[in-house]
Amino acid sequence: MMKKVFRQSALCVYLLQAASAMAADLPAEIPVLIQEDPGSPNKGLPPSPIIPGIISLLTAESGLNLVIHPYPWRRAQLMAENGEGLLYGAAITPERSRVFHFTKPLDTINQWLVSSEQAPLVFRQWEDLRGKTISIISGGKYSAEFEERRDKLFAVEQNASTLANRLKMLAAKRVDAVLVPSYLGASQFEARLNCMFPDSLKWVVAGKPIDAEPMMIAVPKSAPFNSTLPVLNDAIDRLVKSRGLQKFHEMKAAGSSC
Structure with a gap:
């Protein structure tokens, strides 16, 4: 019994010393x-x-x-x-x-594809992105599946520095979609985007994220x-x-x- 108490005391001292270090x-x-x-x-x-x-x-x-x-x-x-x-x-x-x-x-964060109601992008599988141009943040890296396909199945554009500018590029049809991360679901995020960035166009969030990444x-x-x-x-x-x-x-x- 005494040996067990001694071992426990020694362990406590070790953990305290480790924490202090x-x-x-x-x-x-x-x-x-x-x-x-x-x-x-x-x-x-x-x-x-x-x-x-x-x-x-x-x-x-x-x-x-x-x-x-x-x-x-x-x-x-x-x-x-x-x-x-x-x-x-x-x-x-x-x-x-x-x-x-x-x-x-x-947490888990969804990677949503945002397009316009005028030219909505349907995303159900990766093949739906063939030949498309996707706007991403500068220096952005995403899931392994996304990285394997970028510049092969689809092109990426990463010159715009703000989400507002990226949405302007989308409205001008310079890109087909904007990739935006959010904790929200599709309908909630769509409502928030249209509230934050009112435009003559309505922004549309694809019903399926390209990925749901652990944060x-x-x-x-x-x-x-x-x-x-x-x-x-x-x-x-x-x-x-x-x-x-x-x-x-x-x-x-x-x-x-x-």
């Missing part, structure tokens, strides 16, 4: 690199209030001092690859898997941020169990018409 190695603030809103007059803003809300929940649950740093997406990726912070919202690719671990999914945080395999992975995963498990993230999305959806 991790805290000592981590910077006071842990940067979470995300895509900024390139259309905002005030640069350095996140593209959606959803992301700060999710990071705030994760900060409170994990005890880590997670601080959002918005950058152009290409720069955010490069900084994370260089071990300068965590990267929010990056899809798993073979290239990224060489330098990152990925947390458990925080994760890419954690550099290099020190010091690699040690945050188990802490983040434990916090995500608790948020999923308590339905904290789901309640947050329900509150945001009910609180705004756009």
